[in-house]
Amino acid sequence: MKLQLFSFTCAECGSVFTAFDTPEDGYGDFLVRSHVAASEARLLALIDPVYAEVRSLIAANPRTAPKKAGLQAHALQQIYGEVACDPDRQGHAFGLDVQPICPQCASQRMASWEPVAPVQTLDKDVPPITYRRWMGLSLSQKQQAVDEALRHHGWSSSSGVMLP
Ligand SMILES: [Zn+2]
Numbered sequence: 001m002k003l004q005l006f007s008f009t010c011a012e013c014g015s016v017f018t019a020f021d022t023p024e025d026g027y028g029d030f031l032v033r034s035h036v037a038a039s040e041a042r043l044l045a046l047i048d049p050v051y052a053e054v055r056s057l058i059a060a061n062p063r064t065a066p067k068k069a070g071l072q073a074h075a076l077q078q079i080y081g082e083v084a085c086d087p088d089r090q091g092h093a094f095g096l097d098v099q100p101i102c103p104q105c106a107s108q109r110m111a112s113w114e115p116v117a118p119v120q121t122l123d124k125d126v127p128p129i130t131y132r133r134w135m136g137l138s139l140s141q142k143q144q145a146v147d148e149a150l151r152h153h154g155w156s157s158s159s160g161v162m163l164p
Pocket residue numbers: 010011012013014015102103104105106107
């Protein structure tokens with residue numbers, strides 16, 4: 001897959017480093033990383049059936065069904081990796097919003113990032129994201145997994161709680 005070089009600024013220690021990531025023009029072709037280990041996998045979001053399935057489960061869940069499309073997309077970004085994707089070989093969950101590892105302090109919390117100019121790209125062989133665990137679940141188990149993940153991220157089904 002095609003990747004693009006970005007400059008990251010670590011939120012913990014402030015150091016600046018470069019890493020390859022999803023290109024700015026990589027429409028629907030995402031690099032997905034795991035927590036802690038930053039293992040890499042590829043998600044072709046426009047044609048991936050599980051990605052679409054999690055999105056529709058979020059659209060049907062009482063916690064998120066009343067929310068606008070933008071908020072449902074935010075929920076999808078929050079829970080897709082941990083709910084549907086197999087963890088990496090060390091058991092760490094993947095996530096769509098997981099950043100690279102700071103070479104100075106090992107944090108994955110970034111203050112900011114921007115494309116390196118001039119643009120630098122890399123054609124890298126990245127394994128596809130897999131769903132063996134998710135494929136073994138029944139529909140009700142999938143609904144329950146999505147509901148628990150949404151609850152864990154603070155999505156309340158009551159109307160009294162304000163969400164981002
Ligand atoms: Zn750092």
